[in-house]
Structures are given as C-alpha cells and as structure tokens.
Amino acid sequence: MSGTAQFEAVNPAISLAALHDRMVVFAQDDQGRLTHIDSARRGKACNCRCLACGEALIARQGDIKAHSFAHESGTECRYAIDAMLNRLAQELISTRGAFCTPTLTVRVSRVGPLGAIECNEIIPSRHLRVESAAIDRRVHPQRPSIVMLVKGRELILEVTHAHRLDAGKRKAIEKLGLPAIELHLSEHKFETVKQFERLLLDDTRCKHWIFNPKASEIRNKLDGIAQEQLAIQNMQHAQRLEQQRKEQAAQEAVRQARRQKEREAIEQRFRLQAQQDQLMRQEQARLDSIAKAARPEPPEARRQTLHYRLQDGGLTIRHEDGNRLVIVPETGNEEALGVLAGLGVKYNPEQGGYMMTTADLANFLPALMPYVKNVRSI
Structure with a gap:
C-alpha cells in the first residue's frame, strides 16, 4: 500500500490536540x-524517525498521558512540529x-505636496488544481517545505506553528x-485532521504570501502610476502657489491703493483745512480792517501838550505818536529834574527832552x- 493510500485509510477525526502541547503525533x-502514533508499535519497535532531523523515535502509548512520539536521545527537536x-x-x-491561495495586495505609496498617494492592486485568492505535491529540503534541511506543481509551475508552501519563518x-x-x-x-486552533485540512485547503485567513514574482511587476507598474500622480500633484501645487502669489499680489495692490487713497484723503483734508484757515485769516483781517476804520480817532486831547507850573519853574509834557512822551523841564526846575533822575529817565538831545512812555508817566x-x-x- 502506498503512503497516500495508507493515509487515506486514516480517520479524518484523528485528534491533533496534542501538538498544541508540542507533542509529535506523526x-x-x-x-x-x-504514520500516526496510534498506528505505530509501542516503544522502539515503532521503527519511526523524526520528520525534521531524522533521529530515531520511540512511541509513547501509556494509559495516562496523550500518546506521542519522543526522540530516543531525549532531546527536543525544534522543527519537529x-x-x-x-x-x-x-x-x-x-x-x-x-x-x-490567499489574496495579495500590492501597495505603492508616495508623499506628494498635496497629500499621500496610494496605489493598490489586489491579486485575488484562487482555487488551484494541484498536479503533485512533494517535500522539498532545498531551503532548509530540517525545516522542509512543500513544493506543489500547478500547470507545470512550482509553488512553495511553508506550514509553521510555533515559530514563523526567519529572515534567512x-x-x-x-x-x-x-x-x-x-x-x-x-493563532488558529484545530483539534482534528479534518479541521486542519479545512484550514489548509479552503481557508485563507492564516495564509500570506512570502514571495510572488508578479508582485514585482505590479509594484513597478504601480510605481509608474504613483510617479505620474506625483508629477500631477507637483504641477497642481506649482499652479496653486502661482495662483496664491497672484492673489497675494492683487491683495497687496488693493492694500496699496487703499493706503494711497487714505494718504490722498488726509492730504486733501490738510489742504482744505489750510484753505479754510487762510480764508478765516483773510476774513479776520477784513473784519479787523472794517473795525479799525469804524473806530473813532483818539481824542485830540490825548496828543496835546500840557504845561505844568511848579514851585521853582515848570515843564511841558508833549505827547508823540503811540505811547511816547517827551518831557522838557524849564531852566531852574530842580524838583522836576530830581524826580526824573530818581526814575532813571535820561535826557535825549535829539528830542530836546526826556523820553518816557505812558507807563513811565504813571510813576512820574x-x-x-x-x-x-x-x-x-498849550
């Protein structure tokens, strides 16, 4: 009986719960x-080997713990599960x-001056007809892969449980x-072979692409689209900047025009005020002229000459233009001369007397x- 024929005879309800406790059951x-643990002979008689490292195993089939295989050396194989x-x-x-297969979303993003650019393309999930499937150890001798043949092309599958694939x-x-x-x-619990089969063949939640050659072609295409959109954004951004510059220039021109009008209005007010002031001064001068013309001349008595007879002589007080006075003492008038000297009034030869003002006269x-x-x- 071939390996596949023997496996088909295994009940799909076989429990796989023990492997969640790191127990090897195949x-x-x-x-x-x-070979499943329950189909093998007990102990070393099972003649089984680890599917990862190839070391001899013993079948532990006690009555207390769940049945499982263990390495004869007592070591625990990291990749056995x-x-x-x-x-x-x-x-x-x-x-x-x-x-x-799972879906694959290829994303290319760029940051443009007007916002983020996101270009996506999805490779949808597909149900494949598999021609054959074999264990392959080209990548890692103890952590084998599955190589499926689909339409003559190879597709690698890596089943991992406790440890995800490392970068190497x-x-x-x-x-x-x-x-x-x-x-x-x-992150996906399965208790039986049947549940594992459903996750393997039908479910895509726990699958993701490690590498897809088409993704590189799609990424290059999306990159070209993103570059075109970036160029459009750059052009639109430049146009917006130019439009903003023009709007700012127009706004500045409006502000300049408004300030110019304000300056002109202020200057106009100053000119009008100056004109009004000039007119007021002219009107005041005209009114002053009219008032002056209407005023009567001062009485002639204010400009007359008075003679004062004193005890030892006399003097004359002659009114000149404005408030000027000329005092002419007669010979021998000692009292008058003494008063003039006391007031500090000096003799003016050109006028032929002593000069003083009407204010000085009030003291004299x-x-x-x-x-x-x-x-x-007189």
Missing part, C-alpha cells in the same frame, strides 16, 4: 510512510489535488524566485504832583 516509518505539519499537508494536498529562510526562498506562501497556525506824575501849582494845555 512520524515516518521504516518504509518512508507517514513544523516538519510533521508540512508532511501532513503534503499528503492532504496530494490526496485532494487542490489548494487555495525568507531570503533563501526569494532567491529561488519561486512563488511561496506561508500557512501560520499559531505822582512824584511830581507835590510841586505842581497848576496845569494848562
């Missing part, structure tokens, strides 16, 4: 076939001849240039009056 027998799931997946895919294996897969998918099961007459006998106009 191994490879001495014929290279996939992943290798077991990959071999189980290879048997299921080979038996069913089908597989479902990812780079090695990308270096092969083959499309590759990871089925990561740490009171000092002179004790010596005055009479006053007469």
Whole structure:
C-alpha cells in the first residue's frame, strides 16, 4: 500500500490536540510512510524517525498521558512540529489535488505636496488544481517545505506553528524566485485532521504570501502610476502657489491703493483745512480792517501838550505818536529834574527832552504832583 493510500485509510477525526502541547503525533516509518502514533508499535519497535532531523523515535502509548512520539536521545527537536505539519499537508494536498491561495495586495505609496498617494492592486485568492505535491529540503534541511506543481509551475508552501519563518529562510526562498506562501497556525486552533485540512485547503485567513514574482511587476507598474500622480500633484501645487502669489499680489495692490487713497484723503483734508484757515485769516483781517476804520480817532486831547507850573519853574509834557512822551523841564526846575533822575529817565538831545512812555508817566506824575501849582494845555 502506498503512503497516500495508507493515509487515506486514516480517520479524518484523528485528534491533533496534542501538538498544541508540542507533542509529535506523526512520524515516518521504516518504509518512508507517514504514520500516526496510534498506528505505530509501542516503544522502539515503532521503527519511526523524526520528520525534521531524522533521529530515531520511540512511541509513547501509556494509559495516562496523550500518546506521542519522543526522540530516543531525549532531546527536543525544534522543527519537529513544523516538519510533521508540512508532511501532513503534503499528503492532504496530494490526496485532494487542490489548494487555495490567499489574496495579495500590492501597495505603492508616495508623499506628494498635496497629500499621500496610494496605489493598490489586489491579486485575488484562487482555487488551484494541484498536479503533485512533494517535500522539498532545498531551503532548509530540517525545516522542509512543500513544493506543489500547478500547470507545470512550482509553488512553495511553508506550514509553521510555533515559530514563523526567519529572515534567512525568507531570503533563501526569494532567491529561488519561486512563488511561496506561508500557512501560520499559531493563532488558529484545530483539534482534528479534518479541521486542519479545512484550514489548509479552503481557508485563507492564516495564509500570506512570502514571495510572488508578479508582485514585482505590479509594484513597478504601480510605481509608474504613483510617479505620474506625483508629477500631477507637483504641477497642481506649482499652479496653486502661482495662483496664491497672484492673489497675494492683487491683495497687496488693493492694500496699496487703499493706503494711497487714505494718504490722498488726509492730504486733501490738510489742504482744505489750510484753505479754510487762510480764508478765516483773510476774513479776520477784513473784519479787523472794517473795525479799525469804524473806530473813532483818539481824542485830540490825548496828543496835546500840557504845561505844568511848579514851585521853582515848570515843564511841558508833549505827547508823540503811540505811547511816547517827551518831557522838557524849564531852566531852574530842580524838583522836576530830581524826580526824573530818581526814575532813571535820561535826557535825549535829539528830542530836546526826556523820553518816557505812558507807563513811565504813571510813576512820574505822582512824584511830581507835590510841586505842581497848576496845569494848562498849550
């Protein structure tokens, strides 16, 4: 019986719950076939080996703990669970001849002057007809992959449980240039082979692309689209800046015109005020001229000459233009001369007398009056 034929005879309800506790429940027998722990002989008689490292196993089939395989050396193989799931997946895919790929969203983004540019393209999920599926150790000898043949082309599948693929294996897969998918099961509980089969063949929630050659072509195409949109944004941004510059220039011109009008209005007010002031001055001068013409001439008596007869002589007080006065004492008039000297009034030869103002006269007459006998106009 072939390995696949034997596996088909395994009940899909077989429990896989123990592997969540890091227990190995499938191994490879001495014929290279996939064997479940409950189908193997107990202990070393199982003649089974680890699907990852190839070390001999013993079948632990006690009555207390769940049945599982263990390494004869007592060591724990890091990749035993992943290798077991990959071999189980290879048997299921080979038996069913089908597989479902996840969607792939290729994104290219740019930051433009007007906002973010996002270009996306989705490679949809597809149900594939698988021609064959085999275990492949080209990338990692202890962490095998599954290579499916679809329309003559290879598609790699990596089934992981506790540990996701490390960067080294990812780079090695990308270096092969083959499309590759990871089925990561740490967040998806499955208790039986049937539930695992559903996740493997139909569900896409736990699958993602490791590498897809088409993604590079799509990314280049999207990059070209993004560059075109970026160029459009740059042009629109430049146009907006130019429009803003023109609007700002127009606004500045409006402000300048408004300020010019304000200056002209102020200057006009100043000119009008100056004209009004000039007119008012002219009108005031005209009114003053009219008032002056209407005023009567001062009485002639104010400009007459008075003679004061004193005890030892006399003097004359002659009114000149304005408020000027000329005092001419007669010979021997000692009292009058003494008063003039006391007031600091000096003799003016050109006028022929002593010069003073009407204000000085107010001080002179009171000092002179004790010596005055009479006053007469001449």
